[in-house]
Amino acid sequence: MNELTVLISCPDQVGLVTRITNILAIHQLNIIAMREFVDEENKAFFTRIACTGLLEGVAQLKNELLKSLPEQAEVNLITQQQKKIAVLVTKEYHCLAEILIKNQFKTLGAEVQCVIGNYEELRDFSEKLGIPYFYVSHVGKDKSQFEAEIKSVINRFEVDYLVLAKFMQILSADFVKDYEGKIINIHHSFLPAFIGANPYRQAFERGVKVIGATAHFVTNNLDEGPIITQHTSPVDHNFSVKDMVRAGKEIEKKVLLDALALVVEDRVFVSGNKTIVFK
Amino acid sequence: MNELTVLISCPDQVGLVTRITNILAIHQLNIIAMREFVDEENKAFFTRIACTGLLEGVAQLKNELLKSLPEQAEVNLITQQQKKIAVLVTKEYHCLAEILIKNQFKTLGAEVQCVIGNYEELRDFSEKLGIPYFYVSHVGKDKSQFEAEIKSVINRFEVDYLVLAKFMQILSADFVKDYEGKIINIHHSFLPAFIGANPYRQAFERGVKVIGATAHFVTNNLDEGPIITQHTSPVDHNFSVKDMVRAGKEIEKKVLLDALALVVEDRVFVSGNKTIVFK
Amino acid sequence: MNELTVLISCPDQVGLVTRITNILAIHQLNIIAMREFVDEENKAFFTRIACTGLLEGVAQLKNELLKSLPEQAEVNLITQQQKKIAVLVTKEYHCLAEILIKNQFKTLGAEVQCVIGNYEELRDFSEKLGIPYFYVSHVGKDKSQFEAEIKSVINRFEVDYLVLAKFMQILSADFVKDYEGKIINIHHSFLPAFIGANPYRQAFERGVKVIGATAHFVTNNLDEGPIITQHTSPVDHNFSVKDMVRAGKEIEKKVLLDALALVVEDRVFVSGNKTIVFK
Amino acid sequence: MNELTVLISCPDQVGLVTRITNILAIHQLNIIAMREFVDEENKAFFTRIACTGLLEGVAQLKNELLKSLPEQAEVNLITQQQKKIAVLVTKEYHCLAEILIKNQFKTLGAEVQCVIGNYEELRDFSEKLGIPYFYVSHVGKDKSQFEAEIKSVINRFEVDYLVLAKFMQILSADFVKDYEGKIINIHHSFLPAFIGANPYRQAFERGVKVIGATAHFVTNNLDEGPIITQHTSPVDHNFSVKDMVRAGKEIEKKVLLDALALVVEDRVFVSGNKTIVFK
Incomplete structure (x- = not known):
């Protein structure tokens, strides 16, 4: 018995669920789990349907769905197989290690193809x-040259997503456009608080009692992309900046891994600057 | 535009979602939100569908749904109106106060009909x-007499649910049977830890680092009914029993109010000794 | 046996703890609980010591402590009695209700003297x-006139702290100065995110996955005062602005009541724009 | 400038803090951080004092402290150096990996000497x-033989603590006695709920809405030793046993690593069947 994940987004209309489920029934697909969401502000409909059944005629199924749905509908039919990812790093190990350990023991839900770093620190590991x-290296190069070299590495592999696991370089608009909706970043604050550099120093200066981290898709606006997951943790006056960094790393790796798991299971839709996450 | 909530539970089969949504479409009902769950162990299907539409022919809709579903199906069609509750208390105020405050300011999602207490402490409030x-009073009466008096109060009102808001008397099997699936209790531990009396004393003795509370439907087995909501909170060696009780009360009122909100919005199915909660 | 709380802040030096505890010992005071903190960046020392003993000669004890400590030391000796508070409100009930309920049942740890509101909505309750x-009312008055009227109410009572329980007027620098370190506010976001108006609308627009609330001392800089407590709660794409407001209110009342409990038990020091909280 | 950690536990008396801090002052030790706790039920006093100063005469300092304290006092003076640990495993990787990664990148706060496993699965990693x-291997041996072999491995190293990182063998009373207060275990439930085998299956059957994990010192009574840390995480009806196991592993590794960090920094006192944890 094969599995098929159906992802649909389109303008909202009366009767969408009925139309969609009827077509799935005609194709002898059994619905295992179905989630839907209507964005009332933007009159948009989103659904994720996990099915089992014979998987012949997927292309025809897609056509029939598109024909029955509003014109701007996006239909994505995914037959089960693991996504492939590349990981970009600088010097910090904690997010990379969490990814590579789960990759090693086959619990990541994705397959790491390569690690790209602008330093050598994490090669050995x-x-x-x-x-x-x-x-x-980014040293002595302009950004376009640096990014061209990164792309040439990525192009040696089949890669579905780029994971910025504490990659401390800002990517250009051109690069981001080439991988639209495919780059996941971890930011070390509970955005939109403490945008920019040294968020833990900022948090320390402000005397907050909670710190956090945010995983988001990367867009042209730094730290402004659609948020996938966020998590926070209490701190108190005893925490130095260094203590906050240490506590923050534990949050960062949890938040990034949670986001990655959701993305590679096709549970995340992007809608404008927000995400819809079907957990 | 009226609202209708459709609750269905039945043995699982292929094609249930399609059959159900087709019948709703024929009745011109628009699906606003749909949640479903398949209990794989018991091969049971549960769905909650919130619709809008004209609400004529609800009885016929129910018949059509029943006819198209497996024989043991339960179909519940609820047109929007607030549930009515009675609250049973002993001496502790914290859960009752939370309920009555929200009732007063119309944010409870239910209407409190009366408070029944086996002491006079909470009358004034x-x-x-x-x-x-x-x-x-339970004093000097056998349980059947005590419970008969409670019932006679309840019978003076229309009551959908009984809420035991720190009611420190154990109800008999007969009483529970008369209100099957209609009694919600708050237990002051994260069940199944610390069943029975003085859970905070038990927690203190054991030296736990987390305490909790549990809201559950009442069944014949004390502290064993289907759990609706649970929540925990950290404690440490500085907490005396009294401190744990105080911290616990904050958890108890949150857990009970969360459970009550879910129940009165028809988001909770009972399946055997478990609940399915469509948040 | 009486209780005495000793609060001391001063520039850090070697031997402070020894000097202080020696003086307490000479006065036959028994230390029940002692907390201290050294702010390494500002070389400042803070301690809170709970003692029991005969409480004669408190003035002399204070003199001896001051004499043995660095010149800028602040010494505060508090004999047990409940703080008195005034509560300022606008129209929202949830924080006020939590305060008044606990006041009613003697679990607030403080005594509410009066409620001051710029609307009539909460009078009855x-x-x-x-x-x-x-x-x-603030209507048709300039701020100084409005605040003068508030002060004249406050002056009719003995008041240690002003609690802004969703008071939706901005207080002037002059007013704040008159009650320096004595005004506690609840802000409906996890500051510094979403400073200013409509934080839940801002949070909704940004698509965050966590919302929060912040209790802080009020200073001249709106939403910038020393943070006492913060707490967060997860949200998802299903939350409308209205849902966020509702969930946020539960966080707000918890955060404000936690802060108030800490402040009235003399557990909070202010140091620059931060707090030291000895839980 | 050297660091010294002073750990003292003794029957409670008036004036202990003063006596202790005076002796530290005489030895020119500067108190950096001091925590103390009085167990009112057992009339016991515990303190942890972090000092800086010249570290000559540690033996004499200990004598002076012992002489000034009640007879049963335990005084422990620790000059800074990392603790050494051995890790015992069976087949599950998640706790071991977290330990070895932090060991590799020098953020564990302890040094792993060896891993001992009753299977070969984790050798390669x-x-x-x-x-x-x-x-x-435990196969075909009686427990005393199995444990003798484990001991002979441990004895090849200097080891301060044994960490049972999902070691699925029950240790004998004799073995436990030999390493009293030195064995840390992770149990995959929020004890005392779900003692014994298959806690996630038990949790699934009971329909709980929260799962947890517990790190504790090992004593003769299985799952009954002093609890060091506990943590919980929400679950719902969608979680199969397998999902609970997966979510539980994330809690387990966090709880065990938190406990280990506290223990190796000498922040944990055992008192009867409880711990006092000076965070």
């Missing part, structure tokens, strides 16, 4: 866990 | 907030 | 719970 | 990260 490491 | 208070 | 309500 | 792996 990556290679120990069997993942090829590519060093692409 | 209840009456200040405009709710009739009935004193039914 | 306050009076039902036995608290005098003073209506001071 | 341990060795990749540079830690010697010792396979000690």
